[in-house]
Amino acid sequence: MTTTYDPSITALLCIDFYNDFLSEDGKLWPWVEEIATENHLLDNLRTIVSTARAAGIKIYHVPHHRWEPGDYVNWKYPSPYQLGAAQRQAFAKDTWGGTFHPDFPVLEGDILVKEHWGSSGFPNTDLEHQLKAYGREKIICVGLLANTCLEATGRYGMELGFHVTLVRDGTAARSPEALHAALDIDAPTYAHEVLTTDELVRAIKATV
Template structure:
């Protein structure tokens, strides 16, 4: 990250770290078993340094999804829920039913503008779905976006005509698309924690 400064009010956006993603029978093989520890480390660093944290929850409207509202899988994972309300830098809780956290309630962009936020970090689940979509939209809206790749994970995915990519392949594709396309800078949790703690 080459001595990048983390703004004093840079937001951490923690996307869809929900219990329903632990249902391996529904989602299939995943990557990056360290994702949860890295997400926790980022939340701790942000809260310890008085920076704002945004917690996002996906309320799926798809029949059978573990993330449906009212299902236990809709709940945030305990390690995230237990950290809510612990920081002094401001906190927002956003719910959404689409991929981008910018299309949720309350309005993330309006909150960023009110807080003067111009830089944010994305982490959470899934790397190539809601995390990537939020990062892309943030880049389009003119924010400086830092993509904590090792604080995300995803699952194997089938596409058209029998095409299938593994979770690690999808994560690599996301990293290339996000940084190569100029939407965000891909960084590590360690780099972010060090920079945040100054």
């Protein structure tokens, strides 16, 4: 692995770090609990975020749309996942589940991106603008889910010309099959690096 992570051109994208996903009482935690526990996801995310902050890598919070009454009612073609989210009231606005996990607050100097309605953090948001405004051309994608929002954001980022890094144990999915498809089958078609947390931390520290 020869990639370097110059803090002046690198961004860490924290995708959907909501309580509903990352906390034990979250509505969607049962989806990822088995893999997240096996991969030590929470500990790895804490390590990745703290390492990035210490190195001066800018943190971007990339949140999914928070459900509100009336969402998707007048949409002609909402996706099954969008309809499911509405039924479950996932990440409901002004609720605990729709709040960022307490270990990952938005701090001064962080970038809070506009919420994405689909899977990718790029369409209909200001993510691309916020990255380019700060000269960020390398993106490290961590968060949930591996085969939906993480993959869609990383793939779209590659299409826009960004260097994309994924972290194997910095994400999770609803099944081992979904995780395998996202990281071992799909990722090599667009990601420039697929690292472990330890590998990423070493690369960041070696750069600075």
